[in-house]
Amino acid sequence: MNQFFLHHSQSKELHGFPHILEFAIRKNSTIQLNSLSLTTADCIRIYYIMEGKFEWIIQDRHNILYPGDVAVILPGQTFQGENDFLDIGTLFWIHIKVDSIESNMQMILGKWSGLSESESLTIGRILHLSQMPVLVRMKPILSIFQLIHTEIFQQQIGFTTRVNQLIDELLILIARQSTLQNNLQRDFPQAFIKLEQELRKNLAHQWTVEEMAALVGLGTTAFTERVKSYTGFSPLNYLINIRISEAIKLLRKDNVKVTAIALDTGFYSSQHFSTTFKKLTGYTPGEFRKRDSLKD
Amino acid sequence: MECIITIELGTNGVRLFAFDLKGNVLNSTKASYPTFHSEPDYSEQDPEQIFITMLYVLKNFIIESIYSKKYKVHSICFIASMHSLLAVDVHGAPLGNVITWADNRGKKEALGLKNSQMGKKLYEATGTPIHPMSPLLKILWLKKNDPDRFTQTYKFLTLKSYILQQLTGEYVIDYSLASATGLLNIHTMKWEGQALDYAGITVDRLPELCSVFTPGKLRKEYQTSLGLSASTRIMIGSSDGCMATLGAGVWGEDKATITIEDSGAVRVVGKQVLRDEKKRFFNYLLTENHYISGGPTNSGGVIFEWFANQFGEFKGPFDLEYTIESLIHEASNVVTGSEGLLFLPYLLGERAPLWNPNARGSYFGININHERKHFIRATIEGILYEIYSIGKMVEEHRSITSLSVNGSFAAIPFCSQLIADVFNKPVSTINKANSAGLGAFLLTATDMGIYRNLDEAAKSVAFYETFHPRHNDHKIYTQYYQLFERLSLKLEDEFEMIANLQQKR
Numbered sequence: 001m002n003q004f005f006l007h008h009s010q011s012k013e014l015h016g017f018p019h020i021l022e023f024a025i026r027k028n029s030t031i032q033l034n035s036l037s038l039t040t041a042d043c044i045r046i047y048y049i050m051e052g053k054f055e056w057i058i059q060d061r062h063n064i065l066y067p068g069d070v071a072v073i074l075p076g077q078t079f080q081g082e083n084d085f086l087d088i089g090t091l092f093w094i095h096i097k098v099d100s101i102e103s104n105m106q107m108i109l110g111k112w113s114g115l116s117e118s119e120s121l122t123i124g125r126i127l128h129l130s131q132m133p134v135l136v137r138m139k140p141i142l143s144i145f146q147l148i149h150t151e152i153f154q155q156q157i158g159f160t161t162r163v164n165q166l167i168d169e170l171l172i173l174i175a176r177q178s179t180l181q182n183n184l185q186r187d188f189p190q191a192f193i194k195l196e197q198e199l200r201k202n203l204a205h206q207w208t209v210e211e212m213a214a215l216v217g218l219g220t221t222a223f224t225e226r227v228k229s230y231t232g233f234s235p236l237n238y239l240i241n242i243r244i245s246e247a248i249k250l251l252r253k254d255n256v257k258v259t260a261i262a263l264d265t266g267f268y269s270s271q272h273f274s275t276t277f278k279k280l281t282g283y284t285p286g287e288f289r290k291r292d293s294l295k296d
Numbered sequence: 297m298e299c300i301i302t303i304e305l306g307t308n309g310v311r312l313f314a315f316d317l318k319g320n321v322l323n324s325t326k327a328s329y330p331t332f333h334s335e336p337d338y339s340e341q342d343p344e345q346i347f348i349t350m351l352y353v354l355k356n357f358i359i360e361s362i363y364s365k366k367y368k369v370h371s372i373c374f375i376a377s378m379h380s381l382l383a384v385d386v387h388g389a390p391l392g393n394v395i396t397w398a399d400n401r402g403k404k405e406a407l408g409l410k411n412s413q414m415g416k417k418l419y420e421a422t423g424t425p426i427h428p429m430s431p432l433l434k435i436l437w438l439k440k441n442d443p444d445r446f447t448q449t450y451k452f453l454t455l456k457s458y459i460l461q462q463l464t465g466e467y468v469i470d471y472s473l474a475s476a477t478g479l480l481n482i483h484t485m486k487w488e489g490q491a492l493d494y495a496g497i498t499v500d501r502l503p504e505l506c507s508v509f510t511p512g513k514l515r516k517e518y519q520t521s522l523g524l525s526a527s528t529r530i531m532i533g534s535s536d537g538c539m540a541t542l543g544a545g546v547w548g549e550d551k552a553t554i555t556i557e558d559s560g561a562v563r564v565v566g567k568q569v570l571r572d573e574k575k576r577f578f579n580y581l582l583t584e585n586h587y588i589s590g591g592p593t594n595s596g597g598v599i600f601e602w603f604a605n606q607f608g609e610f611k612g613p614f615d616l617e618y619t620i621e622s623l624i625h626e627a628s629n630v631v632t633g634s635e636g637l638l639f640l641p642y643l644l645g646e647r648a649p650l651w652n653p654n655a656r657g658s659y660f661g662i663n664i665n666h667e668r669k670h671f672i673r674a675t676i677e678g679i680l681y682e683i684y685s686i687g688k689m690v691e692e693h694r695s696i697t698s699l700s701v702n703g704s705f706a707a708i709p710f711c712s713q714l715i716a717d718v719f720n721k722p723v724s725t726i727n728k729a730n731s732a733g734l735g736a737f738l739l740t741a742t743d744m745g746i747y748r749n750l751d752e753a754a755k756s757v758a759f760y761e762t763f764h765p766r767h768n769d770h771k772i773y774t775q776y777y778q779l780f781e782r783l784s785l786k787l788e789d790e791f792e793m794i795a796n797l798q799q800k801r
Contacts, residue, residue, distance in 0.1 A: 185613035186605045189308075193330045218613060226614055232309070232327030232353060241352060245344035252389040280352060282521025292387045 001092075001146070003027050013152050016160045019110050020167075021095040023152070025050070028086050036081035044096045045073040046170065048141050052089015055082035058133040070138040072174055074127055075107075092145050096167060098124075112164045115171070122211045123175040129198060129215065130178040138177065144170050179217035188230055191216050199239060203246055203266045209235050243267065244280055251289045258285050298370040299362060302736035303350065304536060305376040305455055307331070307396065307558065310350045312357050313733035314367070317746060319756065323361035324733070327353045332393065337400040337428075340393035343382055346455065347462055355522055369524055370744070371511070373531035373736040375539045376456035378476035378580075381431045383438065383449040384458065391445050394455045395434050398594075400645075402433035403653060405440070409433070414494065416575070421488050423569060423579035423587075424478035427647065432478030435495040449501065456533075457503045464512040464530055467503040472534035474505055475581040482569065482581050508534045508583060509743045531740055536732050537592075538582045541565060542750065543735030544700040544726060545757025552590070552696045554683060554715060554723075555731070556706035558598040562686040563590035570693045576649050577689070586750065591648025591686040595641035595679055597705030599657075602643060603675045607668065624710050627673040632717070633772045634670045636661050638780060639678030640787075646682070649689045650784060654795035660783060676711065677718075677773075681780045684718050699723045700759070702731040709763075717769040718777070727760035 005024040008014045014023070021043055036056075047070065054065040059077045073079045075098060081087065099110045107124025109115060115123070148166045151159045183191045195215050199207060212235050213223035227235045243265040250261045262273035278284050283291065299322060304311040309328030316322055329349050332340045354372075362369060379397035384390050395401075409415040410426045424430050431452070438446045453461070454477070457469050474480040474487075479495065479502065481488040487499050512530040519526055533539070537555070541563045544553040553563045564570075569579035570589040579589045600623075601616065608619035642655035659674065690696065699721050701712055707725055716723040726734070738753035747753035 186608075186610055186616070188614040188616065189330075191614070193332075196330050197332075222613065230328060232325065232349075237352075241345060241348050245342055245348050248344045248348070249389075252387065278521075280348065280355075280521075282517035287517070292389065 001025055001149070004149075006152070017112070017152075017163060019097045019112050020163075021097055023094050023148070025090065025092045027090045028052075028088055031085050031088060034084050036086040037084040038078060038080040040078050041073045041075055043075060044098060044171075045071075045079070046094050046096070046141075046174070047071040047073075048092040048138070048145055050090040050092055050142070052087060052091075054087045054089060054091070056080070057082060059131075061133070063134045065134060066136075068137045068139055068142075070135045070141050070174070072127060072133055072135070072178075074124075077133070092142070094145070094148070094167075094170075109171075112167075114165060114168050118208065118210065120171075122214045123171055125211070126175045126179055126214060130182045132178050132181055135174065135177050135181060138173075140173060141170065144173070175214075176217070179215070183217060185217060188226055192227070192230060196242070199242060200246070203243060204264055205266065207239060207266070212239075239266075240276060240280075244277060247273065247277065247285070248288070251285055252292060254289075254293065258289075261285070297367050299367040300737055300740045301354075301357070301362075301369055301372045302533075302733045302740075303354065303372060303374050304539075304730070304732050304736070305346065305350065305374070305459065306536060307377050307398070310346070310353060311730060311733065312353060313730065313737070314357070314361055315733075315737040316367075317370075317741065317744075319734070319737055319741070321733075322365065322367065323357070324730070325353055325357050325361070331396060331398070335401075337403065339396045339399040341396055341455070343390045343394050343455065343458055346394070347459055350459060351518075351522075358522055358524070363523070369528050371529040371531050371740045373740045374456055374460065374533040375536050375732050375736050376454065376459075376473060376533075378473065378535045378537060379429045379431060380455040381434045382453045382455055382458050383445055384451050384453055384461075385448055386450040388450075388461060390458070391448055394458075397429045399434070400428045400653060401441075402428035402430075402437040405433045405436045406430070409494075410575075414490070418478065418488070418491050418494065419575045420571075421481045421483070422478050422491055423475055423482040423581075423589075425575060425578055425647070425651065426478075427651065428653070429647075430478035431476075432491055432495050435497060439496045446496075451503060452497065452501050453503055460512060460530070460532065461503075463514055463518055465515055466512055468506050468510065468512070468532060469503040470506060470508045470510065470532045470534055471581050471584070472508050472538050476535055476537075476578070480505075480581075482579060482587070485581070485584060506532060508532060508739060511743075531736075531743065533736050533739060534582060535580065537561060537563065538580060538588045539732040539735030539739070540702060541588050541731075541735065542582065542738055542754055543731030543733065543757065544702050545754050545759065546700045547751055547754035549694060550697045552687065552690060552694075552699055553731075554687075554699055554701045554706055555703040556596040556679075556683065556701070556711070557703040558596050558601075558705075559592065559594050560596035560683055560703065560706070561590055561592045562683060562690055563588050564690055564694055564696070565589075566694070570690070572693075576651065583750065589690075591689060593682055593686060594644040594647055595682050596703070597679075599641045599643055599679055600675060600705065603672070607671070623672050624676075624708060626669045627676055628710055630669050630673040632769045633776050634674040634677060635666065636663070637666050637670045637674040638776060638783070639671075639674040640780070640784060641675070641678045641682050642784075642791075648686045652788065652791060654791045655784075655787075656791055656794055656798075658783070658787070660779075676714065677776070678780070679705075680711065680714050680718050681773075681777050683715070684777060685781060685784070687719055697721065701725055709761075712761075713763045716763040716765045718773045720765045720767065720770040722765065723763040724759040725761050725763075726757055 049065045099108045109120045151162045213220045247265045259270040262270040267273035300315045302313045311326040313324045314322040382394045406428045479491045510532045546553045570577045638660040640658040643657040645653035646655040742753045
C-alpha cells in the first residue's frame with residue numbers, strides 16, 4: 001500500500017469521524033534526529049509494523065517491534081523512540097479519541113461506538129492491566145486497517161457505520177489478544193490470583209461477572225464454573241468474602257465510620273452492608289466493633 | 297443422630313468433612329483462599345479472608361448437609377498446616393498477614409542458627425528443624441526487620457489459634473501444633489526458655505498450651521448464626537501432618553506414611569524421637585505418648601503441576617485435570633527408568649534430606665532418542681526418588697516393612713504402584729480421599745469414648761487397595777536411585793552458583 005496521511009483538522013475524509021485523530025501509512029527511509037522524542041499520549045494510539053525494526057520506549061519499558069507486531073499506547077502513557085528518532089521502516093497507525101478518562105482505568109468511548117459502556121470500561125481496564133503495550137504477530141490487525149482504509153476512501157453507502165464497527169472490532173481484538181498473551185490459560189490459580197489482586201485494589205467498584213471473566217479471558221459461563229470448582233464460591237459470593245474480610249479490618253480501626261466502610265468495600269449502602277455482615281458473621285458491624293474493643 | 301465435623305485449614309484452602317459416629321463420611325466440601333507473594337521469599341495469607349471463608353463454608357455445610365439429614369453436630373475438630381505465624385495486637389486484631397510455612401524470609405536467621413551450638417541444642421529440645429519455616433525464626437526476623445510490629449504484638453499465634461480465638465474468645469494452642477513452632481520443648485512439654493530467649497520474647501506473648509483433646513465453647517453469636525447448640529464441642533485438634541498419619545492407620549514402629557499433596561512427607565509414629573546428628577528429621581508431638589517423626593519435601597504434586605502447565609496439552613482453557621490424566625497415561629507407556637532419563641525435582645529448593653534452599657531442578661542423561669513422554673515419566677520418577685531418599689533416611693533408624701500412602705498426588709494409582717516398586721514394599725491406600733479429616737474424626741471419637749485409645753482408633757482404619765512391589769522394577773529403580781543420590785549431593789556447589797546467578801537477575 002502507498003503512503004497516506006489523514007489528520008482530523010486537515011483531511012476532509014475524516015469529517016464524519018471526529019474520533020479518528022490520525023490515520024496513516026508512513027514509509028520512513030531516512031533517520032531524522034528528534035523525529036520521535038518523548039510525548040504523552042492523549043488518545044489511543046495503535047501502530048502496526050509493516051517493514052523494518054522499531055525500538056520504542058513505552059511507559060519506560062523498552063520494546064523491539066518487528067513486522068506483524070502491534071503497539072498500543074493508551075491515554076496518559078509516555079512514548080518515544082529509543083534514540084528519540086523514528087527508525088527506518090514502514091508503519092500503519094490510527095489515533096482514536098476517547099471521551100473521558102476519569103482515572104487511568106476508566107475509558108469511555110464516544111457515541112460512535114457500538115460497545116456498551118460496561119464493555120468499553122472493561123476493555124480499557126484490560127488494556128491498562130495487561131501492561132503489554134506490544135502484541136506480537138497480529139496480522140488480523142492489518143486486515144482491519146486495510147478495510148478501514150477502503151471504507152474511508154471509497155465512501156460507499158453505509159461507510160460511516162462500517163468504519164465505526166471496524167474500530168470497535170479492532171479494540172475488541174486487541175483486548176482479547178492482550179489477555180491471551182498475558183495468561184496462557186493453563187494455570188488457573190495464577191490467573192485467579194491476578195484477578196483477586198485487581199478486585200482488592202478496587203473494591204469499591206461494582207464489579208460484574210462479565211468484567212471479572214474478561215480479565216481472565218473467559219466467557220462468563222466457563223468463568224463461573226471454574227471459579228466455583230476452584231474456590232467453592234460463585235464469583236459474586238467470592239467477592240463478598242473479600243469485601244467482608246476487608247470490612248473487618250476497617251472495623252477494627254476505631255476512626256472509620258461504618259457508612260464509609262460500607263461504601264469503601266463496595267456495598268450499596270450501610271444497610272446492605274449490615275445485613276450481609278450479620279448474615280455471615282452473626283454480628284452487626286457495630287456489635288463486632290464493640291466485641292473486640294471492649295477487651296482489656 | 298449425632299455427627300462430627302472436621303475442619304482442615306490447609307495451605308490452599310479449607311476442607312470440611314462430616315462423619316457419623318461410625319466413621320462414615322456423610323458429606324464433604326471445600327473452598328480455597330489465596331497465598332500472596334508480595335516479595336520473592338514472602339508467602340502470606342489474609343487471616344480475615346480465611347476466617348470468613350471458613351465461616352461461610354461451615355454455615356452452608358451445616359444447613360445443606362447436616363440439618364437436611366437431621367443430624368446434630370456433637371463436635372467440630374480443627375486441623376491446620378504447621379509453622380504459620382500471625383502477630384495480633386492487644387485487641388486481637390492481626391498485625392499484617394499470616395506468614396505461612398512456605399515463607400523463606402528468615403533465610404539468614406536460619407543460616408545463622410543452623411550450624412551453631414545453640415542450633416543443635418534448640419533442634420534437640422524442640423524437634424523442629426532449623427529452617428525459615430520455623431516460627432521461631434519468623435519471630436526473630438520480625439524482631440530484626442519489623443521492630444514496630446514486633447513491639448506492638450500482644451500474642452504470636454498460629455493461624456489456627458487465631459481462628460479459634462475468633463470462634464471461642466480464647467488464645468489456645470495444642471501441644472501438637474506447638475511442637476512445630478520451634479518454641480516448645482517436646483520432652484518436657486513446656487515452652488522452651490532458651491528458644492524464647494533466642495527469639496526475644498517472653499512466655500506471655502504465646503497462647504495457652506493445651507492437649508489436642510481440649511474442648512472449647514462457641515461464642516453465643518456464632519451459636520446463633522451457625523444454628524449450633526451451646527453444647528457443641530469445639531475440639532482444638534492437631535496439625536495436618538499428625539492427623540494425616542493417624543488417619544492413614546499407620547500405628548506401628550515398622551510402618552511409615554507417605555503423604556504427597558503439593559508438598560510431601562514421610563512419617564513414622566513412635567514412643568521415642570528419632571535422634572539424628574545431621575538434624576535432618578522433625579520430631580513433632582501428637583500426644584504425650586506419641587511422637588510423629590520424619591522428613592518433609594517441597595517437591596510434591598506442585599512439581600508435576602508445573603510440568604503439566606508448561607508442557608501438557610490443554611484441551612480447553614485451564615483444564616489441568618484432563619491434562620494431568622493424559623500425561624499420566626502417556627507416562628505409563630514408557631518403560632521403568634525412562635530409558636535413562638533422570639530428573640532432580642528441586643524447583644523450590646529442598647527440605648529433607650538435603651535441607652538446601654538453593655537446590656534446583658535438572659534433567660540428566662538426555663539423549664537423542666528421548667521423547668516428550670520420557671520427560672513425563674522421568675518427572676514423576678524424580679519426585680518419587682526424592683520421597684525415597686527421605687524414606688532411606690528414616691530407615692537408618694527404623695526398619696519399615698509396609699507403607700500407607702495418601703494425598704492427591706500419591707493416591708494416583710500409577711504413583712502408588714511406583715512408590716511400591718521404588719521402596720520394594722507393599723503400599724496401601726485408604727478408601728477416604730482425605731486422611732487428615734479421618735485422623736481428626738478418630739481423635740474426636742477417642743475423646744468421646746468410642747475408641748479406648750488412639751492405638752485402637754488407628755487400627756480401625758480399613759485399607760482400600762494394596763499395591764505390591766514388582767521386584768524387577770525395583771532393581772532398575774535402585775540403580776537409577778544411586779545415580780539420583782550421587783547427583784543431588786555432588787551438585788551442591790553448582791546449586792549455589794546457579795541460585796546466586798538467578799538472584800542477580
